Amino acid sequence: MTLRRISAAFTVALMLAPLLVPFLAQTAYAERLVTSLSTHRVLISSNFTGTSLVLFASIEDVDTPRDKPKKYDIAITVRGPATTFVTRRKERILGLWVNYESRRYPDTPSYLAVLSNRSPAEFGPLELQTKYRLGLSFAALPPSILADEEFGNALLRVKKAEGLFYEETNAVTFLTPTLFRATVPIPGTAPTGPYEIDVHVFANGVLAAQQTTAIEVVKTGFEAFVAQSAREARLDYGLGVAFLAFVVGTLAGLVFRRN
């Protein structure tokens, strides 16, 4: 055993390490999670008024005997494309209610749904919630802003009223002790782009399994064409709408002439 051989083995191990990491990460959990989504692409066409996404998942656990399954807790977090929100508070200035103070919330999901089988606060210690960002406020806002009660809570309240933030603590239904289902509402006003779905499975206050999948909300057909033209061929789009107004106006002028 020379020093050289040891160092060579060490180098090889170091090179292989990145390959091993995903494997290690997978095996770190006691259980395996298999999920299935009703769709991976939500298509927005002219009759789109919102839809819902159904997620099925099964927890596979080889260690625990089948007749004595564990009690699991499930937390599902769906995040839409990140955006920067600005929350403004109105104040009375010279008798008028005008926007005054504001706070910026960068890197906040434009859409957020948090679903669980019971309140995440009951899963275990509070650190569980902060670490895995469970529940609406932990999932929406970075921990540094949580102290800022008023503006942060207003953001959650307004977005909840708009249906873009959604929280349901009994939305995960167990069909069998290891098979569960959840329905995620996608409202008509849902922003387009990639959505990330995080599923966390806890057993006795400890993370047992975790999986991340993604869906995409996209405009299709005519809607996609219009949105793309408005974005990329601005002048042509503007001229097109102006021409449309010209045609409608002229036609109406001709049609109603006889009357």
Added chain:
Amino acid sequence: MSIYLPIAELPVNILLIFGLGIAVGFISGMFGVGGGFLMTPMLILVGIPPSVAVASVPSHMAASSLTGTISYWRKQLVDSGLGLVLLSGGLLGTAAGVWVFSLLRRAGQLDLVINLSYIVLLSIVGTLMITESIRALWRSIQGQQPVLRRPGTHSWFHGLPLKFRFRQSRIYVSAIPVTAIGFGVGFLGALMGIGGGFLLIPALIYLMRVPTAVSVGTSLFLTLFTMLAATILHAVENRSVDVVLAFTLMIGGVIGAQSGARAGQAIRAEQLRFLLGILVFAVAARVGLDLLTKPIELFSVISTEAAR
């Protein structure tokens, strides 16, 4: 019956939008105004984002004012010379308005500026129209002749150079105040998503002493061009013109405008001005009340749409 608006990015009830188009078209046909001062706040009330509403309404006004222009043109009630001089100022004003619009949108004070401009402008114009028409109605009750044109009376701007004779309007004035009026109307139109007919018509009648019918015809002519320009500029500058919304409003608007025009011809001019005054004032009061009363939700959230 819902339809998805591709730029506003939300589903709306198409019949509601169509109905709004007809209702506002009726009023615009009746009074000879574009009706944007009604349409824009109504769309915002329905839930359309203000930036999309302001940018999409101009194309609707272009369509209905074109229909109106055609019918006034046939009766030779459009002063194209006056219209073109107004337009030269109007296009500059529109460009400036669209620019200020996007500037304010970034600063987050767009809503306040739009609301305050609404209140100030609409309440002034509304009050002026109501008092003037009451005086005119009072005179007609006492059996006097309406005196709108007072030949021989001159304002300070009649001394300005660059004088033109506008035949249809039967006026001889400098192009400078006319261009200035056009600029002001174009600027406010683009900024507030209105055609500015309710500003231009009184300005032409009371300041320039243009006959009422020619004022309406010329105002429609000007509105047509400034609104076409506003549509293109909003599409290029703000990318918030929704063609589906615009088209629905257009169809409703031209239908409503026809019956409105017929209804308008059945009423006397002073009564028409009185009703328009009331309407303008009511919109101002509604917007003003919103600013004066404490809102239920003090907080508002907007997404700074960097990439749309």
